[in-house]
Amino acid sequence: MTPPAPRAAYIHVPFCHRRCGYCNFTVLAGHDERIDDYLRALEIELRGLGTPRPVDTLFIGGGTPTRLPLPHWARLLDLVARWFPLRPGGEWTVEGNPEDVSFERVSVAVERGVTRWSLGVQSFLPWKRGFLEREHTGETIDRAIESCRQSGAQVAVDLIFALPDETASDWHSDLDQLLARPVQHVSTYSLTLEKGTAFWSRWYKGLLQPLEEDRQAELYLATRRRLRAAGFQHYEISNFALPGCRCRHNETYWLCGQYDAAGPGAARFVGGVREVNHRSTTTWMRRLFAGDSPVAERETIGAELAARERLIFGLRRLEGIDVREFEEATGFRLDALAGPAIDEFLAAGFLEQSGTTLRLSEPGILVSDTLWPALLG
Ligand code: SF4
Structure with missing residues (x-):
């Protein structure tokens, strides 16, 4: 039987x-x-x-999609809308760096159906942006947010915290400035040092010290406290939204739904098969121009792995999982799948259960990354 077509699609634009x-x-x-x-x-x-x-959600991410000059920008949006037309009531997000998000660019997007902008603000503080090697200014951030607001698109903002030496007062200042602006969605990420990056090499040579873990935890808890007090729902470990403003596209990933994708390095999940395109833009283009498949990796996700992933992604959502629904949807009993690990995390206070709902506790959110390996089996 042919599986139903995915109702979500991601397009990757690699330019920066x-x-x-x-x-x-x-x-x-x-x-x-x-x-x-x-x-x-x-x-x-x-x-x-x-x-x-036709899809319910579209997401154009990068890289920096807004790096494209305006005529190319319009061409990209037209191309995407032609192959993945948005259904009525759909959500269409584009990522942008504030320095490129002019009123004209936003208008071109909104005319074509874009409903939501995800702005890579990272910080309202000049020293943090400088450290992160970002090129936008306070003025370009405000111009970008205002352009989105005037066009009627929703505004999501990404912020990074826990830079080396970042104080609580730095982070509170970022949150103050965020809350003073018309923003409906916030994603907050602590600075991570990924292997292969310039920051990682600096750390390796002893030239960069990450912020201590207990100070990172303090900043994270402050974020949670302040954004919730301002009316945001903390709905996923790194994501906060005003009511009705969650990112529906990302919810598809967290609920283990199907999604299509195109572009270098883009991943799709259709009919139980996960595929990832070649990450090198040059290889991805060369293969397509030669009439070859752009896919670099293909993996069939078996029923047990699918169930375990559903459990982990489900727990990343702070509403947690409904155990009965989980068991019906996956065909696996939760205690057979991960009983001992779940019992241990309940006893340690990292998970909490009420009725048929299982969710992370606040202490559990702070250590969530250390819990997932045991649930993956
Ligand atoms: S973090 Fe910098 S290099 Fe990476 S995608 Fe964003 S703008 Fe480009």
Whole structure:
């Protein structure tokens, strides 16, 4: 039986001005001359769908999608809307760096159906942006937020905390400035040092010290306290939204739904099979121009692994999982799948159960990354 088509799609745009020191995403930095080739390759990949696939959510991420000059920007949006037309009431998010998000660019997007902007603000404090090697200013942040607001699009903001030497007062100042602006969704990430990045090399040479874990935890708890007091729902470990403003696209990932994808390094999950495209933009383009598949990895997700992933992603959502629903949907009894680990985490106070709902406790949120390996089996 053919599985139903996915109702969500992700498009990856790899271009960036230069690679920031902490970034290990699929990025093509300083090569804007490849934008035309990228769009031609993307069109070939999308044509491979055969027929347009209507979706409920679309997400164009990067890299920096807004790096594309305006005519290319319009071409990208038209191309995506042609192959993944948005159903009525759908959500269409685009990521942008504040320095590129002009009123004109937002209008071009909103005219084509974009409903939501995810802005890579990272910090309202100049010293933090400088440390993170980001190029936008306080003025460009405000221009970007105002352009989105005027066009009627929702505004989501990403912030990074726990930089080396960051004080509680730095982070509270970031939160103050955030809460003074018309923002409906906030994602907060602590600075992580990923292998292969410039920051990782600096750490390896002893030139960069991450913030101590207990200070990181303090900042995280302050975020949770302040954003909830301001009316945001803490709905996923790193995500907060005003009521009705959750990111529906990301919820598809966390609820283990199906999603389509295109672009270098993009991952799709359709019919129980997970595929990832070549991460190198050059390889991805070369293969598409030669008529070859852009897929680099393909893995069939068996029923047990699918159940375990559903458990972990379900627990990342702070509402947790309904055990009965989980067992019906996966065909696995939770105690057979992960009983001893769950009992241990309940006893340690990292998980809590009320009725048929199992969820992370506040102490559990703080150590969640250490819990997942035991649940993966
Ligand atoms: S702008 Fe974003 S995607 Fe581009 S290099 Fe910096 S962190 Fe990575």
